[in-house]
Amino acid sequence: MDQGSIPTSEAVYKLIQGLSKLPGIGPKSAQRVTYYLLHAPEEQVKQLSDAILSIKQKTKLCSVCFNVTDTETCLICRNEQREHGKICVVEQPQDVPALEHTTSYHGLYHVLHGAISPTEGIGPDDLKINELLERLKSNKIDEVILATNPNIEGEATAMYLSKLISPMGIKVTRLAMGLPFGTELEYADDVTLTHAIEGRQEF
């Protein structure tokens, strides 16, 4: 029986329950947010409620890159300043802001919405792979950067895509793997260290 289950208010109980279902928010944190909102200005509470409702109603997938957007084509695809000859392939919409935040990439994106995973029953047809191939056929693309996650599923997906795209005469690259910044060599795992050795570059 958690604290939220002894309420004097059903409204309080329901909100604690609802918030507890969100990733990274435990019952204590849900309770804290609930009591905060009880005392928050009416306007802030209304705005948050509306923002949550809008997240499903107002967003769609960009018809070109399948990133989340409010419009038919997303802001990145419509931006003439960006390098339209490069496509960075990512697994999820949230990978786009992570890469954008580095400000070191200026091309376009393609969101697969997942990775190939036989154990979870996710095959190539469940991802936006055909849409990517169509895009590569009907546009002048000179580089595809495979930015799937550095894990088994992401690697398998990158391998699969590489085999399909390389024969089209398009340069295919993969994000570098190696030691993450700020860590100590002593604590690096074997796979990371192997990548770091094999991918070593001239100083």
Added chain:
Amino acid sequence: MDQGSIPTSEAVYKLIQGLSKLPGIGPKSAQRVTYYLLHAPEEQVKQLSDAILSIKQKTKLCSVCFNVTDTETCLICRNEQREHGKICVVEQPQDVPALEHTTSYHGLYHVLHGAISPTEGIGPDDLKINELLERLKSNKIDEVILATNPNIEGEATAMYLSKLISPMGIKVTRLAMGLPFGTELEYADDVTLTHAIEGRQEF
């Protein structure tokens, strides 16, 4: 510039901003929740949005104890099984579920909605103190447990209340102070250790 400020969707941006304002939720966590809700079932998103809206609209303060409730009088005040001769005085509504969770208290509550704090300009008249005194006068109360926080403001409030209530011939008690369970004596602060020594009990 945080990650949330490079959106391709205004709806995504607004929700990340809104969630980031909540206590204990940083921009990374807000982003994670936002992308989770993007993929969550419509029903769950609707329910959460409604629960947030309801928290202000459906709740009120109990007319007796000033705890948060959906009804005129809260479930605890209406419960005939509880000891109506005891009142536990707390600072905030969220203190009630914390004490209820212990299942070691079966009396009633009184929520002050704050503590006396000259530095923040909060005096006795800003709290539900007059309402508490009225309650003590018009009901047969044999014990008032002062469960304000064990800090300067909470102590000052308990002291103030004690001076008002004791002359009424009502037993006034204070939550025990001492070492918290699971800690090590070595790391306890001086005030806690002093309380532990002064409040020592026969074994």
